[in-house]
Amino acid sequence: MPIMQSKRLTVLIISTSYPLWPGSVSGIFVKHLATALDAIVDVSVITPAERGIQHNPTLRPRVHAFRYAPDALQVLAHAPGGIPAAVAGHPWQLSLLPGLMLSMLLTCIWHGRKTEILFANWSIPGVMAALAGKLLRKPTVVTLRGEDANRATKRGLHRYLLSACMQMCDAVVVVSQALQRRLTDEYPQHAEKLHMIPNGVGEAFLALPLPKMQTDSLRLIFVGSLIPRKSVSTLIRALALLPLHHTLTIVGEGPEEDALRDLCDSLGLADRVTFLGQKHPEELPGLLAESDVLVLPSLSEGRPNVILEALAAGRAVVASDIDGNRELIGQDERGLLFPPGDVHALTDRLQRLDSSTLRVELGLAGRSYIENCELSWGHAARRYEALFRSLKAG
Template sequence: METRKTKVIVHSRIRAEKPAMSPVAETRAKKTISVLMTTTSFPVYKNLISGPFVHQLATALGQKPEVEVEILAPDGVFPKTESNKTQYTLRTFRYAPRRWQRLAHFPGGIPVALKKIPLLWLFVPVFILSFLLKTVQYGRKKTIIHANWASTGVISALVGRFCRIPVCATLRGADVTSLGSSIWTRWTIRFLLTNSTYVTTVNRAMESQLKHHFPHHAHKVTHIPNGVSDQFLKLTPPTPGKRIKLIAIGSLIPRKSFTTLLIALRGTERAFSLTIVGDGPEKEALVNATKEYGLVSNVTFLGNQPATAIPNLLNDHDVLVLSSLSEGRPNVVLEAMAAGRAVISSKLPGVEELIEHQVSGLLYSAADPDSLRENLLTLSNNPSLIPLLGKAARNVILNQGLTWEASALHYTNLYRRALKAL
């Protein structure tokens, strides 16, 4: 009996003295994935239009019972909004006096901010250091770090390597467009691929480009498309009137090439009206262009609008026009297609994966106003095409299952693969 009691006591002590599990082991045991999502663009305060697709993905992931999401983003010029704790927890880091915290969140992001306000370069070292330290602070308690954009990915990859935490990074259009011409871009992405578990892209063309340039890391690259909210699928088809109502949505920066659209509208004043949604450093030049081209009565500048307003705005218009020179896979195109709106877009790899010319939308050569005007006149001469193109566009979204719920499921599966690969 004495021996048996001794064994029980010994076994009890062994169980009591068992070391605490690491976050990764604990997550595997609980089957819960704890994610730190790092980003330089997120709606960190009320009515801020910043990183809507990151916000929507975080919200969709947070609705999954097996996933816990914490967001880390730069602080802004106003105090941080309250976290949506049922879906995610929002953390921010300070890097300057509040009124100078303008590096992130504004149209065009950090590159445009630095060009517009050169004094902001003074805060870049503090920005990077603060981002790094906060990623360590919150990341070491997580089991996955999910970085958005290449620059954020470099910081997250460093932390992941130091803390032995798997890192998944999502690249978008601007991250890859200069891959063939920029040594800095190639170094950044090579570093990211070397030190991350997986790298995802928002379109297949970017996936192919990365695999071509970095064949030794091809096994780490995969494509996960963004999704679209179900509320867009509930909108009724357009019924064009005498004047076709166009809408263009995006930051007013050179890359969006709104000037191309305004030039294309010259001489078509009676056939179209245009609403431009967004703000940015190009606004004054664009307003002046409408005066020069005689379009003042045809063009309305609405400024930035909250994401919640976009469904109603699309519902009030017939056609979305995207005039960008480069994009990844623009969410505004997905939303317009889901809303059953006809889309006229510049020919971009991410868009051409969605739109077949004259079947599910219209495509034109980027920066070519004559080509864009030709497509506009096609619709003005045949307005019955608009609902037909819109219906075909919505079917593309439905057939490809491009919802945020599906996107969140793909990322959840990727997280599980990353944990197994550790």
């Protein structure tokens, strides 16, 4: 008797960040997961529209960009740092949030009628998806990536949204053990809803040749949004204390760029720091291949994908000693940690990496960690599919 194949699930992904044009890095890790999921389930995505952008709705996964304001005002969701950074830089944009949430809810209901699972990313989409799911009687999953919980330590809208997600969603996925512990302590009544599924990393990073022994310049790289919590100024000030042949490449854009350029000029670093701006995600493996050390000096993070990518690439990592970073690096096992915001401690860690032997050892340990833990997008997608099927069966 032939073995019956399981019918492919239909999954609607809801996210406030998702790349709508080639080269955009808005929610790029959501797209990586969506693409991996689309190989095993039928995926469609809803996300806010972006000013002046006409996306191609025929591409896979299918994307529906919903309007929430006149085109000139559709500026809330896709800038570096997402909605929190947009509101912090331009407080008037908070007035756009009710329209975005209402439009998201209506779009969830409309497209949710034809899907079996509603899968949201972050708190705002989580609440809107949960409301739609209750109305449609469809299971709802939300993934929290750290910043939701970090912002919710204060009272206010963020706290309310996180609590509503925990209460209303059928399952809550977290990407780190630290976040799982924090939410278990904060919401013990919902602990059974929590599932830890780490993000993955692309195969292109694992395919890079491992770094060779070098004894000359130290080529540092930072990748991320140029926003206050990334604390790029700490890295620039540390570079000023390092030998002149050490250089820094900054990949990303954001509201702090002008201030960071001014800081480089004031410290006499203009010829040692290169601002590349935003780069297409496919260019990142090549940029890491031309670097010796990834530095992530953030003051807060979830479980940063850029560290996963650097580890897969076999590059040494220096990062601030915060939960998400520490979980990936260990106690100086696959990189070096320093107290957040401590310029002199960061300088010390970078000076230790003048040793090419240590850089190579850390790089080898990082790649082995990625391989041994099966931290690929395909593996993450299969774990999500299993969770979706368990909810549908229940």
